[in-house]
Amino acid sequence: MPEIKLNTINPIELSPGYTARFVHTEHMTFSFLDVKAGSASAEHSHPQEQVAMLTEGEFELTIEGTPVRFGPGSVIVIPSNVRHSGLAITDCKLMDVFTPVREDFRALSKK
Amino acid sequence: MPEIKLNTINPIELSPGYTARFVHTEHMTFSFLDVKAGSASAEHSHPQEQVAMLTEGEFELTIEGTPVRFGPGSVIVIPSNVRHSGLAITDCKLMDVFTPVREDFRALSKK
Numbered sequence: 001m002p003e004i005k006l007n008t009i010n011p012i013e014l015s016p017g018y019t020a021r022f023v024h025t026e027h028m029t030f031s032f033l034d035v036k037a038g039s040a041s042a043e044h045s046h047p048q049e050q051v052a053m054l055t056e057g058e059f060e061l062t063i064e065g066t067p068v069r070f071g072p073g074s075v076i077v078i079p080s081n082v083r084h085s086g087l088a089i090t091d092c093k094l095m096d097v098f099t100p101v102r103e104d105f106r107a108l109s110k111k
Numbered sequence: 112m113p114e115i116k117l118n119t120i121n122p123i124e125l126s127p128g129y130t131a132r133f134v135h136t137e138h139m140t141f142s143f144l145d146v147k148a149g150s151a152s153a154e155h156s157h158p159q160e161q162v163a164m165l166t167e168g169e170f171e172l173t174i175e176g177t178p179v180r181f182g183p184g185s186v187i188v189i190p191s192n193v194r195h196s197g198l199a200i201t202d203c204k205l206m207d208v209f210t211p212v213r214e215d216f217r218a219l220s221k222k
Contacts, residue, residue: 002172003179004186025188027160027210028139049138055166061113068114075115077136099138099210 006032012108015041017088022105029102032095035059035088043085048098050078057092061085117143123219126152128199133216140213143206146170146199154196159209161189168203172196 009021009032017039023030029048035057043062052061053075060069061076063084070076078084120132120143128150134141140159146168154173163172164186171180172187174195181187189195199205 002174002188003181004188006184006186023162023186023188025160025162026190028162028208030162030186030208049136051134051136051139051141063113070114073117075117075134075141077113077115077134079137097139097141097208 010109014108015039020105022102022109024101024106024109027099027101029098029105030095031098031102031105033093035086035092035094037088037091039088041086043083045081045083046098046102047080048100048102049080050084051097052076052078053095055093055095057094058089059092059094060087060089062087121220125219126150131216133213133220135212135217135220138210138212140209140216141206142209142213142216144204146197146203146205148199148202150199152197154194156192156194157209157213158191159211159213160191161195162208163187163189164206166204166206168205169200170203170205171198171200173198 004023011019011021014020017036019034021032054072058071060067115134122130125131128147130145132143165183169182171178
């Protein structure tokens with residue numbers, strides 16, 4: 001079936017305060033995250049292009065050293081291999097879209 | 112700048128009742144659509160993989176002849192080259208994500 005209901009996906013704690021539900025398609029990974037206010041993700045990079053957006057709350061991405069604080073109505077584009085870190089300013093609902101698939105996240109779902 | 116505010120993007124009428132704001136990245140196209148209740152999109156297909164989701168309203172996608180009616184909280188995956196059509200059951204806010212880029216949509220933005 002082409003329809004996936006997010007509330008049927010097992011949540012995975014990616015790091016403290018970051019709870020993810022993943023949808024992997026042929027070429028993309030969608031990560032639907034509930035993030036607790038104050039929770040930080042360490043600086044990292046990956047070959048996948050990433051696009052981030054929020055449906056609730058306020059989040060700060062620091063991309064190559066430049067902080068961008070954003071909320072619903074904005075789209076943040078992180079090119080391939082660009083270093084970035086994150087910080088939840090408030091409790092957030094964040095969606096990250098990656099292409100190609102995050103095989104590291106797919107492997108987590110199978111544990 | 113990596114931040115794109117959706118309210119700064121010029122809307123384009125894709126077809127009657129379908130108003131789109133596009134974000135094109137290196138490998139993906141994001142189409143943020145306002146759709147009026149009762150508006151239909153004709154059956155079509157494209158080589159891009161497509162993922163659809165709603166933030167408001169109810170929409171029906173018919174994928175290879177099978178209708179799927181969905182709302183917020185669902186993710187619909189349309190593989191490459193699979194025929195599909197759409198119908199807004201109510202006024203909707205729909206997001207479609209494509210990979211690779213929809214160069215046909217990018218060309219519309221440049222008109």
